[in-house]
Amino acid sequence: MGWNFGDILDAVGGAVPTEAPAFIHGDRVINWGQANQITNSLARGLIARGSKPGDKIAIYMRNRPEYLLAVAAGWKARLTHVNVNYRYTPQEVWYIFDNSDAQTVVYSSEFRDAITEIRPRLPNVKTWIEVSEGGDVAPFAENFDTLAAEGNGGPLDIARSGDDQFFIYTGGTTGMPKGVIWTHHDLREITLAPARMMGPVPETLEELAAATRAAGPGGRALPAPPLMHGTGLLTGMGAMLSGGCVITLEAPSFDPLELLRVIDRHKPQTLVLVGDSFAKPLLNTLNANPGAYDLSSVAVVVSSGVMWSLEVKQGLLEHMPGAMLNDAFSSSEALGMGASVMMKGVEAPTAKFMLGGRCKVFDENDQPVEPGSGVSGMIAIKGPNPLGYYKDDEKTARTFRVIDGERYSIPGDWCLVEADGTLTLLGRGSACINTAGEKVFPEEVEEALKTHPSVEDALVIGLPDEKWGQSVTGVVRLAEGASLDEDTLRAHVRQALAGYKTPKRIVATTASLRASNGKADYPTAKQVAETALA
Structure with a gap:
């Protein structure tokens, strides 16, 4: 049974x-x-x-x-x-x-x-x-x-x-x-x-x-x-x-102060966050209150679904040096695609994961991607998998596909497979921006923007453009006391990424860029950008 x-x-x-x-x-x-x-x-x-x-x-x-x-x-x-x-x-x-x-x-x-x-x-x-x-x-x-x-x-x-x-x-x-x-x-x-x-x-x-x-x-x-x-x-x-x-x-x-008080009082061994959207305000609160809370009970910090950057992980481990940070690469229809584990003294680069044992990466022609080839592909995970989507046979057929006799869940996450077998996550294909024929995955541009000290959070979208097809556009929430310097932020991204990935325009907002689960709220970001650039 x-x-x-x-x-x-x-x-x-x-x-x-x-x-x-x-x-x-x-x-x-x-x-x-x-x-x-x-x-x-x-x-x-x-x-x-x-x-x-x-x-x-x-x-x-x-x-x-x-x-x-x-x-x-x-x-x-x-x-x-x-x-x-x-x-x-x-x-x-x-x-x-x-x-x-x-x-x-x-x-x-x-x-x-x-x-x-x-x-x-x-x-x-x-x-x-x-x-x-x-x-x-x-x-x-x-x-x-x-x-x-x-x-x-x-x-x-x-x-x-x-x-x-x-x-x-x-x-x-x-x-x-x-x-x-x-x-x-x-x-x-x-x-x-x-x-x-x-x-x-x-x-x-x-x-x-x-x-x-x-x-x-x-x-x-x-x-x-x-x-x-x-x-x-x-x-x-x-x-x-x-x-x-x-x-x-x-x-x-989410209130990082409440979280710290509850950890101090009730001593959980496992703490669950959602990437930088929860971990970054938590880190800022810890930095502002060094030693004020006992975090020694926390043995594992788990996150999934949102980018969790190396710098933020490093900061958290300064306050809870005995913890293991488990960054799980999963989705509701594809659990266990990859994992990134970081501890004090053992670093894990942003968006790099060990490929799960049930996973493969296929190109657009359903051919396996060779490690180190530089070819991007979609991550596929074999069973056990969901039966499908309720009352949506079309979406079920698109996501759960049979390749060489094996049924896979392929939710649309794109990555590069490195020579050592690890994968570098690029982003969800449905959010991919096509600018002048080049593919730009928002997540890598967002991470570049967020490494600038004036940026608290960032999302990147593609807006219709007569010349480029879609123009890469950044929407940022600024750190407290910071002001928007669009040229400086563009130059900062250009140092880390190819020129075509650099946002053509960047706008600032005070609105939250995250849903309650910490995931990106792209519709809100698009509305903010369209209004600001109208």
């Missing part, structure tokens, strides 16, 4: 001491005994309200224990998780609910107005569950805490399958978000790969329970990015499925 996350939680939850913390959020602590009861009761309540195996449970809230408690209850009831970006407009949220065929929605009270607005157009949603700080909920919804307290909280004792599905909705760079379809068994196989490299892993639920009982509670993880995106969600799931503790931040957006 394969591994099922609900079965794993039953095994682990019964083996971890009941008093061990499972979730910490501010002053709230939910121990494993309570977490078991809550998730079992929720799962049983969902089934009693008509949920059937394969039905979709959409979760619409910021980071808090109830997010993962709802995920776990969905697993136990054999429901399919659907993540919802809380920064979306009500119309975009409606699209996710409608596209995913959500049958149950769990949301926090701060989004009650959006839910009230779109609910009449969602006849297929049968159960609305509200997480409320004050206890009052919308008249059409049920109270999360009330539902979680129903019954005796015991295990459901139902048969589950490794083929049960798990959705990760991903925005990508073009079009509407798509639901990436993973099975529980395949997703577990991928996320367990690092553990398999270190030694034997349990092969049965009985072995898993015995190993958990012998080892005691798992480690503490602090995912700083939103749980509604893959990086935060998968790391939070990993801690939960290993009997550990997930620590979440209370602020509605």
Whole structure:
């Protein structure tokens, strides 16, 4: 039948001491005994309200224990998780609910107005569950805490399958978000790969329970990015499925000071960031408060999805010299494409990764790229892979392709394969700028801009141009007290990159250039540039 996350939680939850913390959020602590009861009761309540195996449970809230408690209850009831970006407009949220065929929605009270607005157009949603700080909920919804307290909280004792599905909705760079379809068994196989490299892993639920009982509670993880995106969600799931503790931040957006206070207080071993967009403000705060916070508990810092520069990594290691920085090259539809590990005294250049064992690089004609050839290619990763995109056969066929009899996931990331077998990431093909016939990947220009001391953050886009086809255009957020000197910044980039990659124009903005998960917000950058250069 394969591994099922609900079965794993039953095994682990019964083996971890009941008093061990499972979730910490501010002053709230939910121990494993309570977490078991809550998730079992929720799962049983969902089934009693008509949920059937394969039905979709959409979760619409910021980071808090109830997010993962709802995920776990969905697993136990054999429901399919659907993540919802809380920064979306009500119309975009409606699209996710409608596209995913959500049958149950769990949301926090701060989004009650959006839910009230779109609910009449969602006849297929049968159960609305509200997480409320004050206890009052919308008249059409049920109270999360009330539902979680129903019954005796015991295990459901139902048969589950490794083929049960798990959705990760991903925005990508073009079009509407798509639901990436993973099975529980395949997703577990991928996320367990690092553990398999270190030694034997349990092969049965009985072995898993015995190993958990012998080892005691798992480690503490602090995912700083939103749980509604893959990086935060998968790391939070990993801690939960290993009997550990997930620590979440209370602020509605990333606050490096809050992060440092929480690390100092709750001592996580794993810290999850999103590249420079989180690590750079964290480093600036550490530099401004040297020695003020105890970071000695942090053994691993994980990042994925956004460029994490060498200079910022070096700075962080000055403050946490015992930590290992794990820069994972992955996407929701292609986990494990590459990794870059850096420790004090062992440097890893920006955007250079060790190619994953399941990966190959193919050129535009599906021919393998020879290491050291200087030919750019697209990274492809063989299974286990997702089944495809939910209700999008065309995109599934484009991304999941068979080459020489092997099915690969090819999400569109371009790279160079160096002579030593490492890869240098160039960027996502859909964001590539074609200027006078030359390909320019925004990420490498952005990194060059960000190395200038006056630049806090930068994005690069292509704007229509009669002469060049597209003109390389930079949008920067300036460091505090800095002013825009376009010629100086252009000259700075020109020192590092070929002339055709140098931005024709650079504009400054005070707007955020990042989504809540730290990833590039290219539509906003394009709007800023078009307005400034009109």
